[in-house]
Amino acid sequence: MTDLPPIREVIARHGLSASKALGQNFLLDEQLLGRIAALPGDLSGKAVLEIGPGPGGLTRAALRAGARVTAIEMDRRCLPALAELGEAFPGQLTVIEGDAMKLDHADIMRGEPFAVLSNLPYNVGTALFVRWLSGEAWPPAWTSLTLMFQREVAERIVAEPGSGAYGRLAVLAQWRSTARLAMKVHRSAFTPPPKVMSAVVHVTPAVMPEGVSARVIERISESAFGQRRKMLRQSLKGVPGALEALSRLGIDETRRAETLSVGEFTELARRLTG
Structure with a gap:
């Protein structure tokens, strides 16, 4: 019809x-x-x-x-x-x-x-x-x-x-x-x-990356962009282990959230998924 x-x-x-x-x-x-x-x-x-x-x-x-x-x-x-x-x-x-x-x-x-x-x-x-x-x-x-x-x-x-x-x-x-x-x-x-x-x-x-918790990447992205004008060392300091994970990944903690690729957020979340 x-x-x-x-x-x-x-x-x-x-x-x-x-x-x-x-x-x-x-x-x-x-x-x-x-x-x-x-x-x-x-x-x-x-x-x-x-x-x-x-x-x-x-x-x-x-x-x-x-x-x-x-x-x-x-x-x-x-x-x-x-x-x-x-x-x-x-x-x-x-x-x-x-x-x-x-x-x-x-x-x-x-x-x-x-x-x-x-x-x-x-x-x-x-x-x-x-x-x-x-x-x-x-x-x-x-x-x-x-x-x-x-x-x-x-x-x-x-x-x-x-x-x-x-x-x-x-x-x-x-x-x-x-x-x-x-x-x-x-x-x-x-x-x-x-x-x-x-x-x-x-x-x-798409295919979900292995070893990554959705809850973790949701929290990281919320914290990082909640204070998007601040450096990662400030915006992510409330996320346990985040600053150490940045260091291990070789991501400069003086960068701001808007400069991180989706892949870098995913890798950061993988490091924090336990």
């Missing part, structure tokens, strides 16, 4: 408006939505998790691609519009009313591998992203993350050492995953237009 009314018409009929409090910005361009839904590859018959579908613009693009979508939405105003979409694609859409930050996503997906495809609400996007990247279990339950962020956040995820955007997000996204900026999206594509530009990031799991 592909003969659906324009998203703008759905929004008007249900009296919907984007909630600033929920970080909503609706995408209406169906060609653009189709391009985003194509980024994870062939979705036919695949399980997809979507956070904050709103009126269902990206949802319908995924459904048209043949995906089986589980959508988590906490704005009950949007539920009738999503219910109509479920009727148009029988058996393909499951809608869960709730807060994605409080739910176990792997449990919701019943242990099945799934792709995450979402125009993330701005107010929870980074927190959800860090959550998906964290934890010792690897490979993760998700097979890919295709996520819309504010462009500034997207650039931080794919940043290289030495750049102003490079920080904790880059380390977490790159030490055991591959992250790329897949598409830039102009603010005018949204209703209402946000004050900033946006971009879509695509992340896929």
